[in-house]
Amino acid sequence: MKNIRMVVSYVGTHYHGFQTQPIGNTVQDVLVQAIHVLTGEKVNIVASGRTDAGVHARGQVFNFITSSPIPIGRWALALNSRLPGDIAILKADEVPLDFHSSYSAKRKTYRYSIDTNKFADVFERDYRFHYPMPLRLSEMREALSKVVGKHDFTSFASQRSTKRSHVRTILEARIEQGEGKLDLFVTGDGFLYNMVRIIVGTLLWVGEGKLSVSDFERILEAKDRTAAGPTAMAHGLMLWEVSYDD
Amino acid sequence: MKNIRMVVSYVGTHYHGFQTQPIGNTVQDVLVQAIHVLTGEKVNIVASGRTDAGVHARGQVFNFITSSPIPIGRWALALNSRLPGDIAILKADEVPLDFHSSYSAKRKTYRYSIDTNKFADVFERDYRFHYPMPLRLSEMREALSKVVGKHDFTSFASQRSTKRSHVRTILEARIEQGEGKLDLFVTGDGFLYNMVRIIVGTLLWVGEGKLSVSDFERILEAKDRTAAGPTAMAHGLMLWEVSYDD
Incomplete structure (x- = not known):
């Protein structure tokens, strides 16, 4: 079990905001789906906060717990090849299990x-x-x-x-x-x-x-x-x- | 009869280049159509040169002959309100009748x-x-x-x-x-x-x-x-x- 933190950049124009919603088509949905394709896991993503429909992010941060054996240095490239052109992972690192993207944000x-x-x-x-x-x-x-x-x-x-x-x-x-x-x-x-x-x-x-x-x-x-x-x-x-x- | 010169900015992403083509959906087609809606005239646009599909312009120049009585200071705003968000007229001025956007370019x-x-x-x-x-x-x-x-x-x-x-x-x-x-x-x-x-x-x-x-x-x-x-x-x-x- 690892807690992985990522910095993600996205163009908000074509999404209903960051956070999963009944209406669908959110950045979170796309990230969860890409991680699923990559690892077979359905992870639970915790972000630093939501962003509204149409709002962009240069450096949104999220984390999730995974059992995947993928080395930390490979995650960003592997996910980016499975993400659309308006979402890009900029950085990935492993953090302590108690790290929480929202509560830990300063x-x-x-x-x-x-x-x-x-x-x-x-x-x-x-x-x-x-x-x-x-x-x-x-x-x-x-x-x-x-x-x-x-x-x-x-x-x-x-x-x-x-x-x-x-x-x-x-x-x-x-x-x-x-x-x-x-x-x-x-x-x-x-x-x-x-x-x-x-x-x-x-x-x-x-x-x-x-x-x-x-x-x-x-x-x-x-x-x-x-x-x-x-x-x-x-x-x-x-x-x-x-x-x-x- | 006036010869009007305009500077136009466009995002080339969704167009088949500047110049009118059988396949349609060019920047020139959109400009000609907007001028038609504004004046009722079907003008002949001469540009400084073509740009290929996907190529952008910050300052493309074109000119056309018109009999429209619209004052020169009104053209840019009037056309912009009839153009899609990825094309914008930045400037309009009246030039001598022998001005030609391509031949006169230095x-x-x-x-x-x-x-x-x-x-x-x-x-x-x-x-x-x-x-x-x-x-x-x-x-x-x-x-x-x-x-x-x-x-x-x-x-x-x-x-x-x-x-x-x-x-x-x-x-x-x-x-x-x-x-x-x-x-x-x-x-x-x-x-x-x-x-x-x-x-x-x-x-x-x-x-x-x-x-x-x-x-x-x-x-x-x-x-x-x-x-x-x-x-x-x-x-x-x-x-x-x-x-x-x-």
Whole structure:
């Protein structure tokens, strides 16, 4: 019995999210099926967290228990040859039996990418949210800095959130400006359902001038989802990295 | 009567190339149809050149004669709202009636992009040729420098080329190295059928050590397609820019 951890990259466009659902066609289903073809085992996959339909991952992490004798150095190549082109295993290693991709995770980073071109970049249309309105970047940066620290993020959580506590700690949040794009990176000890997308939807209102930086602060303090802006489109979001202690 | 020039960006993945063909589903067909829906006219599109099935364009140029009264500043937005998400007009301007996108072109730049990661980058799989073998970059750069200048490029032209002269002048050729990728940029006064792809296919053999830099030079001098390497995959190629005198 081995506990194997993998880092997987996927394009979320054609999947109903990461986690197995009755409707089918999830990244988890495809991974379980590929491992089944490879080993004959029906493994139970534990991921660092779910991602929604259309959301991408550069470095999602999952683990599973297996009795397969396949050497650890062979897993990634063997699985990749059985996976579709929009899912790729980047790394595989063996971890202690008590390692759990979700409970053991220390930090997660998400990227939200915005296409600021007048006309959408056709090559990035599945990965960036096209938002051609002029944006006040310095106000957006100032507002974003307000989420850093330990806060109750109820205003930025989907009302469908079932978490008991909405307190999370954001360790870093920044906006990188590129040619025709803005990339927001947010790192925290955990995230609530739709949290990054609601922060971005609200920040875009700050960028457009519909909200001020102090409005943004008041929204955070309100602990009320209806005070915040809309949930930004799924396809701009990417689970960037999950960090563990090892 | 106006002669309108446009810069268009497209993802070539789902098209049978730029130019209208009996088999249908070309970028030109889609553009002509969108202009028809917009103006009621069946225009004749002249492009800077064709691109093959699967090849992309960041800045293809085409022009057409129209009697439409639509102001020049409105064309791009009006057409984009009638085009699919993988084709976008970036610019439109009015040019003299004798302007011809192909004959008037002074320089063209192509980019060929190679994914050098061990496992393919899922987000770039339609835009980069995955080539995970170790590559000798300095030898590739030295070999590539040999194509700069005026040469007979018969060795690097498809045997289906119907051009009378295979002499072309390459003005600049360089390789940019990024994280997990190589981008080759080649600028010339004109290109033969499959020329960039055959240069890249041969360069990759230099990179792998199957050919030396002097082998590459001898291939160029041989004026014989069978002396060169394979034609690199279409999806790594992008028509980057077309330049005119104005």
